[in-house]
Amino acid sequence: MMLPDQRREPRRRCDFDVQIRHGERAHRGRAFDLSRTGISIRISAYASLNKGDEIDIHAPELGWLQGRIVWRSPQxxxxxxxxxxxxxxxxxxxFRSRALARA
Known part of the structure; x- marks a missing residue:
């Protein structure tokens, strides 16, 4: 698991629904934190997602993004x-839209 001090970019807490696609499978999750280089997502313990998997992520706030799972905990x-x-x-x-919403 990557430790916070190993991160290249600071993460910001967030809370929105995401759809995850891995091959033909689709999973739902909830974004937990976000940086310019990655995202942490809460998922079901039963989701068939593993470290190293290439995935597509969709959220209305971000659109479609591609990434790779670098760590997995149970949820x-x-x-x-x-x-x-x-x-x-x-x-x-x-990030800009969130900053404007706070102003």
């Missing part, structure tokens, strides 16, 4: 996003 996964300018723009837009 959470840590995902590193596939690096792209599109992913960066989507996450930055999410």
């Amino acid at each position: 959470r996964i840590g995902v590193i996003f596939k690096r792209s300018t599109n992913t960066t723009a989507k996450v930055e837009s999410f």
